Amino acid sequence: MNAPRSEHLRANDASPEAVRIRQHRIERLRAELRKRDYAAGLFCDPVNIRYATGSRNMQVWCQRNPARYVFVATDGPTIMFEFSGCEHLTHGLETIQETRVATGWFYFTAGPRVSERVARWARELSDLLDTYGAGNRNLAVDRTNPEGYAALTALGIKIQDGQEVAERARAIKSPDEISSMRAAIVGCERSLLGVQQALQPGITENQLLAILSEGNLAGGGEYLETRLLTAGPRTNPWYQESGDHAVANGDLLAVDTDMIGESGFFTDMSRTFLCGDKKPTAEQRELYSLAYEQIQTNMALLKPGVSFREFSAASWFMPSRFAGNRYMSLIHGTGLSNEYPYVPYAEDFDAKGYDGIIEENMTLCVESYIGHNTGKEGVKLEEIVLVTANGPVPLTSYPFDAQLLA
Incomplete structure (x- = not known):
C-alpha cells in the first residue's frame, strides 16, 4: 500500500487542489440554498462548518458544545463566528470573508445568562439577514x-x-474530493493492516482498537467515531463496543473502521479476520461467503438513475435465519461523515426508507452483516464505492480473507 499523505489537505491548505475543493463545496451549498429560496444558511454542526469553509476546531468537543458557527449568505459573504481566542485558525481561507467572535449561549459557558446571550446571538444574525437577505427572512x-x-x-x-x-x-x-478520499482510504487501510498484523490469541479488543486509532493519528487522520471492533461471541449481535475481551485462537474479529481520516474524510470500511492458526469452521466460512456475496451483488446494482426503492427491492435476498440480525442499511453515503442517502432493506423500506435517485459521483458504503439469529459469531464487511456513469468503482482495496472465502 502507498504511504498516506499525512499533510494532504491539512487545515488551511492553500494548494490548488484544496482551493478547488473548498470552492466546489461552497458553490454546492449556495446552489442548494438558492434552489429553496433561502436567504442564508447558519451551520453549527462542525462537519457542516468544515464543508462550508474548510476550517476545523475542536471537532469532537464542538459536536456537543455549539461554540462556533458560520453564516453563509446565498448572495453575499461567508462570515465565520469562531470560538474566542481562535480567530487565527481561519487565516488564509478564501472561503471566509469575515471572522467574528462567536456568542456562546450553551449552558456550560452561559449558565443562567442563556436568555441574555441567545438574544444577542439572534439579533446579530437578524442584522445579517437585513443586510444580505433583500427582505428574505428564510x-x-x-x-x-x-x-x-x-x-x-x-x-x-x-x-x-x-x-x-x-x-x-x-x-x-468533485474529482478533487474523490482524489483526496482515495488518499484517506490508503491511510485507513494501513491502520487496518496494523490491526491484522497484531491479531493473535490473547490480545484484547481494546488493544487492537488502540492500534487502529494510533495508525489513523500517525497518518494524519483525526479520530474514530465508534468502537465497533469485537471478537468471537461479541460479534453477534452486532453493535457491541470494543472492550477488554481477549481474542481466542479461532475467533472471528470484526472491525468497522468508522474513521475520520486525512482531510476529515470519513473512511468507513469493514473487514472480518480469523485469529490464530486454527482452520475456519464451516459455519465461519458460510457467514463470510454470504457477506461477501451480498456486498458483490449489491455493489453491481449501483448505477446512476436507479431509485433507492428500486435498489432496495433488487438487492441481495437475506435468508430468514439471518434476517433478524440484518444491518440497519444496505447502502449509505459517505464523505465527511455518514451522509445522505440512506437505503434500508426492502422489508424495512416503508417504515424507515425514503426515495431518491442514485447519482453519478456519489460515494456510497455498501454494507453487510451476517450473523445467525441465534448464532455465536457474525461477519461484518463493507466497501466504499464511487458511482460513475459506467457503474460502480470500489475505492477500498483491502483484501478479503482467502481462507474464509474458501
Missing part, C-alpha cells in the same frame, strides 16, 4: 437548541432545514 439552520429557535422566530426569521441543505450539497463529490 434562514436554513442545521441545529439549534430550543432557546435559539425561539429567539430567531421572535425576530421574524423563518427557520428552515439546514441539514437537508448540507446533506444534499455533500452528496455529490
Whole structure:
C-alpha cells in the first residue's frame, strides 16, 4: 500500500487542489440554498462548518458544545463566528470573508445568562439577514437548541432545514474530493493492516482498537467515531463496543473502521479476520461467503438513475435465519461523515426508507452483516464505492480473507 499523505489537505491548505475543493463545496451549498429560496444558511454542526469553509476546531468537543458557527449568505459573504481566542485558525481561507467572535449561549459557558446571550446571538444574525437577505427572512439552520429557535422566530426569521441543505450539497463529490478520499482510504487501510498484523490469541479488543486509532493519528487522520471492533461471541449481535475481551485462537474479529481520516474524510470500511492458526469452521466460512456475496451483488446494482426503492427491492435476498440480525442499511453515503442517502432493506423500506435517485459521483458504503439469529459469531464487511456513469468503482482495496472465502 502507498504511504498516506499525512499533510494532504491539512487545515488551511492553500494548494490548488484544496482551493478547488473548498470552492466546489461552497458553490454546492449556495446552489442548494438558492434552489429553496433561502436567504442564508447558519451551520453549527462542525462537519457542516468544515464543508462550508474548510476550517476545523475542536471537532469532537464542538459536536456537543455549539461554540462556533458560520453564516453563509446565498448572495453575499461567508462570515465565520469562531470560538474566542481562535480567530487565527481561519487565516488564509478564501472561503471566509469575515471572522467574528462567536456568542456562546450553551449552558456550560452561559449558565443562567442563556436568555441574555441567545438574544444577542439572534439579533446579530437578524442584522445579517437585513443586510444580505433583500427582505428574505428564510434562514436554513442545521441545529439549534430550543432557546435559539425561539429567539430567531421572535425576530421574524423563518427557520428552515439546514441539514437537508448540507446533506444534499455533500452528496455529490468533485474529482478533487474523490482524489483526496482515495488518499484517506490508503491511510485507513494501513491502520487496518496494523490491526491484522497484531491479531493473535490473547490480545484484547481494546488493544487492537488502540492500534487502529494510533495508525489513523500517525497518518494524519483525526479520530474514530465508534468502537465497533469485537471478537468471537461479541460479534453477534452486532453493535457491541470494543472492550477488554481477549481474542481466542479461532475467533472471528470484526472491525468497522468508522474513521475520520486525512482531510476529515470519513473512511468507513469493514473487514472480518480469523485469529490464530486454527482452520475456519464451516459455519465461519458460510457467514463470510454470504457477506461477501451480498456486498458483490449489491455493489453491481449501483448505477446512476436507479431509485433507492428500486435498489432496495433488487438487492441481495437475506435468508430468514439471518434476517433478524440484518444491518440497519444496505447502502449509505459517505464523505465527511455518514451522509445522505440512506437505503434500508426492502422489508424495512416503508417504515424507515425514503426515495431518491442514485447519482453519478456519489460515494456510497455498501454494507453487510451476517450473523445467525441465534448464532455465536457474525461477519461484518463493507466497501466504499464511487458511482460513475459506467457503474460502480470500489475505492477500498483491502483484501478479503482467502481462507474464509474458501
